[in-house]
Amino acid sequence: MMQRFLFAFLAVLMVTPAAANTKAAVFPFDFHDAQQDGEMFPQNDPEDMRRLQLVADELKSLMQKDGRYQVVDLSSRAKEIEAASPFYKCDGCEAPIAKDAGADIAVTGYVDKLSSASLNLQIIVRDTATGKLTKTMSAAISGNTDDMWLRGVRYLWKNRFNAEAKEK
Known part of the structure; x- marks a missing residue:
């Protein structure tokens, strides 16, 4: 009896991580410079455009390291993404692109300078x-440096994106 229970428990443990993986499509972040x-x-500052990629890549990295998310490759959908962007103006047009790519969630970002x-x-x-929207979050960044942009995305990841994970 105990062996059967132990075997069933181990089987659940082996299956759970794969089943818990949420496939996420992380889109290129949008940018607006009020200046x-x-x-x-x-003319957007090339450093701002580089930082935009930096924070999107950091979010992908944080999601992958977390273990609960599998980031979906969107490179084959570059033309669709370019045609649909900016995503902050299209009211959810990223969701079908993400779904077609096999993702469970679509993640977009926006930096307003x-x-x-x-x-x-x-x-x-x-x-x-x-x-439908499942999460929205925002962080103020005081300073236009790599460190400050990264601090902003890390803050949102830790304190907003995974807020429900802390409660469990």
């Missing part, structure tokens, strides 16, 4: 089956 508003030909010293980082999560 460029009104410009006929806005108000000034060189004041930015806002947002992360939005949608269920790909329904297209």
Whole structure:
């Protein structure tokens, strides 16, 4: 009897991690620089564009390391992504792209640069089956450096994205 229980318990342990993996499509983050508003030909700072990729990559890395998420490769959907973006304006158009890529959730991000010293980082999560928002979070960033942008995404990951995991 005890052996059967132990075997069943071990079988559940072996199956649970794979079953608990949520497939996540993390899209390129969108960017708005309020300092460029009104410009006929806005020119985004290349450092801001690099940092935008930096925080998106950091979020993917944090998700992979967590073990509860499997980040889906979206490289084959580059044309669809380019046509649909910016995602903060399309009201959920990322969900079908993510669903077609095999993801359970679609994750988008947005950085609003108000000034060189004041930015806002947002992360939005949608269920790909329904297209409904499941999580929205925002962090103020005071400073336009790699460290500050990374601190913002790490804060959101730790304190907002996984808030329900802490409660369990």
